[in-house]
Amino acid sequence: MPEESSPAAPQSTLKPPVATIGQIGQHEGQSVTLRGWLYNLRESGKLLFPIFRDGTGLIQGVAHVKSVSPQVFESLKGLTQESSVIVIGKVRADKRAPGGYELDVEDLTIVHRVPESDPYPITLKEHGVDFLMEHRHLWMRTPRQSAILRVRAEIMRATAEYFDSNGFIRTDPPILTPAACEGTSTLFPVDYFGDPAFLTQSGQLYAEATALALGKVYSFGPTFRAEKSKTRRHLTEFWMVEPEVAFMDLDGLLELSENCLSHIVQSVLKNRAPEMRTIGRDMTRLEPVKPPFPRLRYDEAVEMLNQAHKDGQLEQPFEYGNDFGSPDETWLSSRYDRPVMVHRYPANVKAFYMEPDPQDPRYALCVDVLAPEGYGEVIGGSQRVSSYELLSQRIDQHHLPREAFQWYLDLRRYGSVPHAGFGMGIERVVSWICGLDHVRETIPFARTLHRIYP
Numbered sequence: 001m002p003e004e005s006s007p008a009a010p011q012s013t014l015k016p017p018v019a020t021i022g023q024i025g026q027h028e029g030q031s032v033t034l035r036g037w038l039y040n041l042r043e044s045g046k047l048l049f050p051i052f053r054d055g056t057g058l059i060q061g062v063a064h065v066k067s068v069s070p071q072v073f074e075s076l077k078g079l080t081q082e083s084s085v086i087v088i089g090k091v092r093a094d095k096r097a098p099g100g101y102e103l104d105v106e107d108l109t110i111v112h113r114v115p116e117s118d119p120y121p122i123t124l125k126e127h128g129v130d131f132l133m134e135h136r137h138l139w140m141r142t143p144r145q146s147a148i149l150r151v152r153a154e155i156m157r158a159t160a161e162y163f164d165s166n167g168f169i170r171t172d173p174p175i176l177t178p179a180a181c182e183g184t185s186t187l188f189p190v191d192y193f194g195d196p197a198f199l200t201q202s203g204q205l206y207a208e209a210t211a212l213a214l215g216k217v218y219s220f221g222p223t224f225r226a227e228k229s230k231t232r233r234h235l236t237e238f239w240m241v242e243p244e245v246a247f248m249d250l251d252g253l254l255e256l257s258e259n260c261l262s263h264i265v266q267s268v269l270k271n272r273a274p275e276m277r278t279i280g281r282d283m284t285r286l287e288p289v290k291p292p293f294p295r296l297r298y299d300e301a302v303e304m305l306n307q308a309h310k311d312g313q314l315e316q317p318f319e320y321g322n323d324f325g326s327p328d329e330t331w332l333s334s335r336y337d338r339p340v341m342v343h344r345y346p347a348n349v350k351a352f353y354m355e356p357d358p359q360d361p362r363y364a365l366c367v368d369v370l371a372p373e374g375y376g377e378v379i380g381g382s383q384r385v386s387s388y389e390l391l392s393q394r395i396d397q398h399h400l401p402r403e404a405f406q407w408y409l410d411l412r413r414y415g416s417v418p419h420a421g422f423g424m425g426i427e428r429v430v431s432w433i434c435g436l437d438h439v440r441e442t443i444p445f446a447r448t449l450h451r452i453y454p
Contacts, residue, residue, distance in 0.1 A: 016088055022056030024101050027091045031106060034059070034087050037141075038079050040124060048076050050105070052087060057274075058143060060097055061089060063105040072108045082120040082141070084111040136445055137454050147275035148441055151268060152430045156220075158267035159241050159426070162260050163218045168243060171210040171217045173203030179404030186225045188236075199224035202423055205353075205408055207244035208384060211419055212411055218243040230449055231326070232438040233376055235427055237447040244421035250355075250365040250383045253420040254341055257369055257379050258293040260424070261339060265289040268433055281435045285373065288337040298345045298363070301332055321346050330374035339378065343367040352394040354382040355418075367422070375432035381422025388412035 019032040036054030043049070046065040051058055065073050079085070089103035114120055122138050132139045139145055163170070176190065176197045188199040203219035210217045220241045227234060243256065265286050268276070276283055296304075305318040305328055314331055318324075324332070324342070333340055347356050347364040354364040366382035385391045391412050395405050430442035440446040445454060 020056040021054050021059045024059060024091055024099065028093050028101065029091065031088060031090045034103070036085065038081060038083050038085060040081065041079060043077065048073070050076060050079070052085070055146070057099060059099060059101060059103050061087065061103040061105045068105055075110060076105065076108055080114040080116055080119060083113045085109065086111060133440065133451060140444060143278050145441065147278040148430070148434055149444060150275045151272050151434055152442060154268050154272045155264055155430055155433065156426060158264045160220065162263045163243060168216045168218045169214045171207065171214065171219060172221055173200065173206035173219050175200050175222065179401055186227050188224050188226050201225055202240065203242050204244070204421060204423060207242050207421060208419060209411055211244040211246045212415065216245050228449055233428065235439055235443065235447055236449065238443065239426040240423050241426065242421060242423045244419060246417050246419045248420040249418055250343065250367065250420060253381050253383065253422060254295065254343065254367060257341065257367065257381065257422055258291045261369065261379065262290050264429065265433060279434050286433065289339065293339050293341050294336050295341045295343060298342055301342050305331065321349055323349065326376060329370050329376045333370045333372045333374065336372060339369050339371050341367050341369050352398045352400065353384050353391070355385050371432040373432065375428065378428045378432060379422050379424045381420065383418060383420040386412065386416045386418050388416065
C-alpha cells in the first residue's frame with residue numbers, strides 16, 4: 001500500500017510579540033506588535049510615513065502601496081492624528097531615524113478613529129500657553145511634555161531610592177492638619193466636621209515625631225501653599241520630600257542635602273539621557289553636581305551681593321535681614337557650577353522651630369540650597385529647637401495656637417534630642433534639572449493662582 005502522507009501542519013495564526021517603542025532595538029529584524037497612537041502622518045506618492053507613539057517614545061513607520069494590503073494602505077492613508085491603533089511591522093535599523101529604528105508596516109488595526117469633524121485640538125503648530133494649559137490633559141501627550149514627566153518620575157524614584165538605601169523609613173504625615181507649620185497666611189482652610197482644619201503646608205512636624213520613634217525617617221507627599229504668587233517658581237499644590245533625623249546637627253544636614261541631591265542628578269543623567277535630549281537640556285551643566293557643594297554663611301552672601309551692586313552687577317543693594325529674592329539667588333548661584341548652600345540666616349526672620357546657633361544666637365542653624373542657573377531654592381532645612389522652654393516661647397512669639405501644638409511640645413517633654421531635617425520641592429528640582437522656563441510643566445496638572453482646570 002502506498003504510504004499515507006502526513007497532514008499539512010496548520011498555518012500559525014499567532015501574532016508577533018507585543019513590544020514597546022522604548023525597547024524596539026531588542027527586536028531588530030523581527031516583526032512586532034505595537035499598541036499606541038498616530039502622532040503624525042506624511043505622504044509621498046505611493047509611500048506613507050506614519051509616526052506612532054506609545055508612551056515610551058516615537059517611531060516612524062513606512063508603508064508602500066505594494067507592501068501592504070489595499071485595505072491597510074487606505075486605512076492608514078486617511079488616519080487622523082491621535083487615533084489609537086495596533087500596528088504590526090518589522091523592525092529595521094536606520095541611523096537617520098531619531099531613535100535609530102523604523103518600522104516597516106505589515107498590518108494595522110484601528111482601535112478608535114478620531115473623527116475628521118472633531119479633530120484633535122493640539123496640532124504640530126504653535127499654541128499659546130493658556131490654550132495648552134486648558135488642554136493639559138492632551139498637551140502631555142507631546143514628546144517634550146512626556147519626556148518631562150518621565151524625568152519627574154525618575155527624580156521621585158531616585159529620591160526614594162536614596163533614602164530607602166540609607167536606612168530611612170518612609171512615614172506619611174496627614175494632609176489635614178489643625179494648625180500651620182510655616183505661617184498662617186498661606187493656609188487653605190477646610191471644614192472638618194464643623195471644626196477648622198487646613199491642608200498641610202509641610203509634613204515636617206509630624207516627621208519630627210516619627211524620627212524620635214524610628215531614628216531616620218522621610219515623608220513624601222503633596223503639600224499646599226495659598227500664596228498669591230504668579231512667579232515661574234510657584235505652585236499652590238506641589239510634592240515635597242522631607243527627611244528628619246534624630247541626633248543630627250546642621251553639619252550633618254548639609255552633608256545629607258548634598259548627597260541626596262547629587263544622587264538624584266546623577267541618576268537622571270544615567271537613566272534618562274534620551275528624555276533630556278528630547279527636552280533640549282544641556283546635560284554638561286549637570287555633570288558637576290557632585291559633593292562637596294560650596295558653603296556660604298548668610299553674612300558672606302550678603303557681602304558678595306553688596307559688592308556686586310557696587311560693581312554694577314546688581315541694580316539694588318541688599319538689605320541685611322531680608323530673605324534673598326530671585327535676582328539675588330540667581331546672581332549667587334551663577335558663581336558656582338553646582339548648588340550653593342547658604343546657612344545661618346538671622347534667627348528673627350526664620351521659622352519658629354529653628355534652633356539658634358549656640359555660638360551666636362542671633363543666627364539660626366538653617367540652610368537654603370540654591371540651584372545653579374537661576375532656579376532658586378530647591379532645599380530648605382534646619383536643626384530644630386530641642387528645648388521645651390525655648391519652643392514654648394517661640395510658639396507664643398509667633399502667635400500660634402498653643403492648643404494645636406501641645407503634641408509638638410510633647411516631643412520636647414519626653415526624651416528631646418538634637419534633630420534636623422529639610423524639605424525639598426520636587427517640582428523645583430524637576431524645573432532645574434530639565435532646564436524649564438516655568439514650573440507649570442513639571443507636574444501633570446498644575447495648580448496655580450488662577451488655575452484649577454482641568
